Amino acid sequence: MPSTHRVRARLASVSPWRGGGQVGVHLGYQPERSRSIVDPIDDFADLGPEYCIPAVAGVGKVLRILKAARIACPHRIRGLL
Secondary structure (H helix, E strand, O other), rough: OOOOOOOOOEEEEEEEEEEOEEEEEEEEEEOOOOOOOOOOOOHHHHHHHHOOHHHHHHHHHHHHHHHHHHOOOOHHHHHHO
């Protein structure tokens, strides 16, 4: 069930992950308001190893973060997989 509570958060940590058959990036978000009752938010951007729907969604997450940070994305986006 999708969450009905929206929380503004900032990206606090990024770390590569490879294990358990998954390859990707672990994303950690910290809520912006200190009075928020929400714990830090953990997310995972799946980056492969093969071309599949979860990998495409993971690449989308990474590209949105790069765009928000105003960092140029790689010329070959498939290189992220």
